[in-house]
Amino acid sequence: xxxxxxxxxxxxxxxxxxxxxxxxxxxxxxxxxxxxxxxxxxxxxxxxxxxxxxxxxxxxxxxxxxxxxxxxxxxxxxxxxxxxxxxxxxxxxxxxxxxxxxxx
Amino acid sequence: xxxxxxxxxxxxxxxxxxxxxxxxxxxxxxxxxxxxxxxxxxxxxxxxxxxxxxxxxxxxxxxxxxxxxxxxxxxxxxxxxxxxxxxxxxxxxxxxxxxxxxxx
Numbered sequence: 001x002x003x004x005x006x007x008x009x010x011x012x013x014x015x016x017x018x019x020x021x022x023x024x025x026x027x028x029x030x031x032x033x034x035x036x037x038x039x040x041x042x043x044x045x046x047x048x049x050x051x052x053x054x055x056x057x058x059x060x061x062x063x064x065x066x067x068x069x070x071x072x073x074x075x076x077x078x079x080x081x082x083x084x085x086x087x088x089x090x091x092x093x094x095x096x097x098x099x100x101x102x103x104x
Numbered sequence: 105x106x107x108x109x110x111x112x113x114x115x116x117x118x119x120x121x122x123x124x125x126x127x128x129x130x131x132x133x134x135x136x137x138x139x140x141x142x143x144x145x146x147x148x149x150x151x152x153x154x155x156x157x158x159x160x161x162x163x164x165x166x167x168x169x170x171x172x173x174x175x176x177x178x179x180x181x182x183x184x185x186x187x188x189x190x191x192x193x194x195x196x197x198x199x200x201x202x203x204x205x206x207x208x
Contacts, residue, residue, distance in 0.1 A: 013201045013204050014207070016125075017121045017122070017124045017125035018121070018126065019125070020118070020125070021118050021119070021123070022122065026117075026118050087197070093191070093194055094121070100117050103118070
């Protein structure tokens with residue numbers, strides 16, 4: 001079953017900022033920034049799966065990522081187009097800060 | 105005693121984003137955006153003082169606000185110059201989203 005994702009008009013800036021505002025989630029955003037879909041287990045390999053479960057939820061519910069289930073696996077993409085359309089410049093600004101996503 | 109404030113080179117983007125990423129803190133940033141120093145009790149009058157204590161700490165430790173004690177009162181300013189120097193465009197981008205700080 002595909003989990004629920006907000007539509008861009010449902011995005012709230014505070015929620016997106018809060019999603020970006022954690023070292024592990026920042027590392028996930030950084031890893032997904034090139035744009036390719038990734039297997040969820042390959043994105044931040046050092047972080048335990050149980051820790052990640054909550055982070056996937058925060059990222060998905062705020063609109064930052066898209067989760068595609070395939071069998072028992074989850075594949076993740078950054079919703080760059082939707083984020084750029086809704087909050088122009090935000091993702092580029094955040095990714096332009098070199099330290100962003102390097103501390104996890 | 106003046107509480108501890110980070111210097112701009114100590115600011116971390118994830119911490120600033122996390123500070124912005126809460127409805128009450130967003131409302132505080134919005135209220136302080138015009139630039140004037142404000143008495144802490146006048147910024148978000150509907151929010152209980154005990155709730156605010158934690159928010160002042162998060163905002164101060166991330167570098168978003170400056171707290172000036174005067175007798176038993178605290179006066180607050182937005183560190184716009186330091187934020188703009190460290191993360192150019194971020195504060196303007198966040199404030200340009202009309203809904204930011206309206207939900208508290």
